[in-house]
Amino acid sequence: MHNIPLFKVLAKDSWIRPFLKRYKKTMVAALILGFMTFFCAGALMFTSGFLISRAASIPENILLIYVPIVLTRAFGIGRPVFRYIERLVSHNWVLKMTSKLRLKLYNTLEKDAIFFKNRYSLGDVLGLLAEDINHIQNLYLRTIFPTIIAWILYIFVVIALGVFSIPFACLMALLLFSVIIVLPLWSVVVNGARQEREKQLKNELYTELTDNIIGVSDWIFSQRGHEYVNWHDQSEKQLQDTQASLQKFNRRRDFLLQVIMGIIVVALLFWTSQQFPGNHGGAANWIAAFVLSVFPLVDAFSTLPDAAQETNIYKDSIKRLNALPTMTEQSTEKALEGSLDIKIEDLVFFYEKNNRKILDHLNITIPQGEKLAILGRSGSGKSTLASLIRGDLTPTSGNVQLANLSTEQMGDDISEYIGVIQQTPYLFHTTILNNLRIGNEQATIDAVWEVLRRVGLEKLVEELPDGLNTMVDEAGLRFSGGERHRMALARILLKDVPIVLLDEPTVGLDPITEQALIDTFFEQLTDKTIIWITHHLQGIEKMRHVIFIEDGQLEMSGTPEELAKSNPRYQKLKAIDEGKF
Known part of the structure; x- marks a missing residue:
């Protein structure tokens, strides 16, 4: 080619x-x-x-x-x-x-x-x-x-x-x-050929550096930071040698x-x-x-x-x-019927560019109302699995279904059923009211104050000079990390979706703020399906089921209590997380 x-x-x-x-x-x-x-x-x-x-x-x-x-x-x-x-x-x-x-x-x-x-x-x-x-x-x-x-x-x-x-x-x-x-x-x-090699090395460095900076906490937590530094140095040396030949x-x-x-x-x-x-x-x-x-x-x-x-x-x-896809519009155009169970059947996924397999014949069933924690080191496939559940990615083979309908076919309608709270929730440069109404523009003022009360932000907003009409700085920098996460939770509650994906929302928070945020999450989302992607086991006892993904496969599964008693790997992870190892 x-x-x-x-x-x-x-x-x-x-x-x-x-x-x-x-x-x-x-x-x-x-x-x-x-x-x-x-x-x-x-x-x-x-x-x-x-x-x-x-x-x-x-x-x-x-x-x-x-x-x-x-x-x-x-x-x-x-x-x-x-x-x-x-x-x-x-x-x-x-x-x-x-x-x-x-x-x-x-x-x-x-x-x-x-x-x-x-x-x-x-x-x-x-x-x-x-x-x-x-x-x-x-x-x-x-x-x-x-x-x-x-x-x-x-x-x-x-x-x-x-x-x-x-x-x-x-x-x-x-x-x-x-x-x-x-x-x-x-x-x-x-x-x-040398220029192709140079471009390939630059793209690899660009891609890996971007992805690993985003997931730097996983490298640190797994104590494998030196591996990435060594890989990066070798790639830089190869690039320099190629450029010298050119x-x-x-x-x-x-x-x-x-x-x-x-x-x-x-x-x-x-x-x-x-x-x-x-x-x-x-x-x-x-x-x-x-x-x-x-x-x-x-x-x-x-x-x-x-x-x-x-x-x-x-x-x-x-x-x-x-090679970009042709612009398409996809929509279910109807409400889902029956139980909102998530079924993952023989799921395989890899990126076409480098043919790197991320998930390998994964099978999981998540009943409606389940509280599931997904553990795994950086690059294990847990975030990719969340994207597939959300419908943001198309499986290479197998399928991910919500109420017996493939999530990839739901298009924008998926937001009516699944909400996401990410590592760094984004707040737009507009009023607090507009930020909270993003998922539900018809929400009343009373409903907005109610969700603010539920997430513990009512007093904070009341004390602001313009209340709900206070302008938010770009990216919401006037608020702390914990406050931005509570804003994101308020959006979810105002939208009232039945399924919530928590994509490592407590990364970078101090232990006290983290525990308070976890308590708020599970108190307010008690009647919803929760899928919690995390490498940090604080608050894991609140989950009904825990799975561990390694190299794209399911390596560990059970309740927190069962794993704490019988699984050496889980026991080691728990000890490391608590600073006892």
């Missing part, structure tokens, strides 16, 4: 090509302006060289050099003007295209977030949003535009030289062909390019001395003109090897964008 040329990837593209057609006039204008920039630069040096030599050979007759003087002024003004306009037009074209591309991407992710997450981990999503759109922007500014402009210049130069000498034009065509075709192709072939090749290739351009200059020196012999410095006039005109063109041709080499990065970004 990595050896597929960029043009074949673009041929099957449904993201980039529509915008090419929409803004094609602007793109053509940018290409013409880019050509005119280098044309004026070369023509400026050509006429300047001729003018200097001619003025030196016959200084007494100003009329003989009047035309070169005018052309020098014209090309001298034209070069920066065309350059400036070309930059405006090309960047305007690219920015218009990428702005529409970003809008399309965000709409796709918002509409299909549930179905997108089963193929990509959080680090991949961030990579797609942060890097791939910029790669598409650079594809045009640093690769496609410079390459097309260089090809146009190549054709123009060969034809212009052919007017004077077809054999010499053929020689120049061969030398320049090695610069604009052979060297770029060589860069793609030799350095392509740079070494680039230095050698750039040296070869300069050698070829030097050969072109020497060939021009020899050819012009033979092509334009004559008195009064005739040969010298044209030698200076032709030779000096080469140097501005070096800037147009020297960037092509790097530009071609970067296509390995760009085509991967294009493939990732085209």
Whole structure:
């Protein structure tokens, strides 16, 4: 797959090509302006060289050099003007295209977030949003535009030289062909694999760093932090070695390019001395003109090897964008009937990107009203299981059902039945009232005060200057961690969903606040199904059932009392949690 040329990837593209057609006039204008920039630069040096030599050979007759003087002024003004306009037009074209591309991407992710997450981990999503759109922007500014402009210049130069000498034009065509075709192709072939490796290592570091920072408490709790640090150091070393190989090749290739351009200059020196012999410095006039005109063109041709080499990065970004799911709308459009039991049958899940299996043939039944705790180290699959129960992920095989309906098919309707309190509940930059009414916009003021009383926040809100109309800072930073969790619980109570997922809600809280929060949770959710994901066993005795997931499989199951008496592993975990081990 990595050896597929960029043009074949673009041929099957449904993201980039529509915008090419929409803004094609602007793109053509940018290409013409880019050509005119280098044309004026070369023509400026050509006429300047001729003018200097001619003025030196016959200084007494100003009329003989009047035309070169005018052309020098014209090309001298034209070069920066065309350059400036070309930059405006090309960047305007690219920015218009990428702005529409970003809008399309965000709409796709918002509409299909549930179905997108089963193929990509959080680090991949961030990579797609942060890097791939910029790669598409650079594809045009640093690769496609410079390459097309260089090809146009190549054709123009060969034809212009052919007017004077077809054999010499053929020689120049061969030398320049090695610069604009052979060297770029060589860069793609030799350095392509290295660049793929570099991007792969960067993506792995990005993904793992993102996921493990979020789960850093699990690494610390399991006393395996040094393992991650060692892995990270090894990955960094591999990345540095790969980048060193890339740079070494680039230095050698750039040296070869300069050698070829030097050969072109020497060939021009020899050819012009033979092509334009004559008195009064005739040969010298044209030698200076032709030779000096080469140097501005070096800037147009020297960037092509790097530009071609970067296509390995760009085509991967294009493939990732085209791999996004088609926007869909799914809904049950009816209330669930019967008991709201959750059945997990032969559940298998792995991320398609790295084929890493997270859950392996898991079978669990969670009756309505059950109080279930899910334990497991970081990466064991417990949070993935919660996402599958919530319908945020699609199983690779097997199924997760709520009242005999697959949760993945419920779409947004799942929020009517399952609420979630996460590690860091988010409060929006609006009033407290609006924050609490997110799940139930029709809730009365009395109902809002009632849930605040139940979660222990009534007095706090009453003492605020504007009460329920008090504005909440971005992310709710004016409230403590425990208060934000109680706000999240108030939302759940106002929504009155029958099932609540507690995704390690007490992480980072001090022991006193943690215990008080746990007591509030279980006092107020006593009539609901509770699924508590945790690595911390404080308050575990409040649960009816405890399971332990290891490497995607169910390794331990029972009531807290049974496990405390008979299971050595649970006893060890309990002792560690209580500081007795």
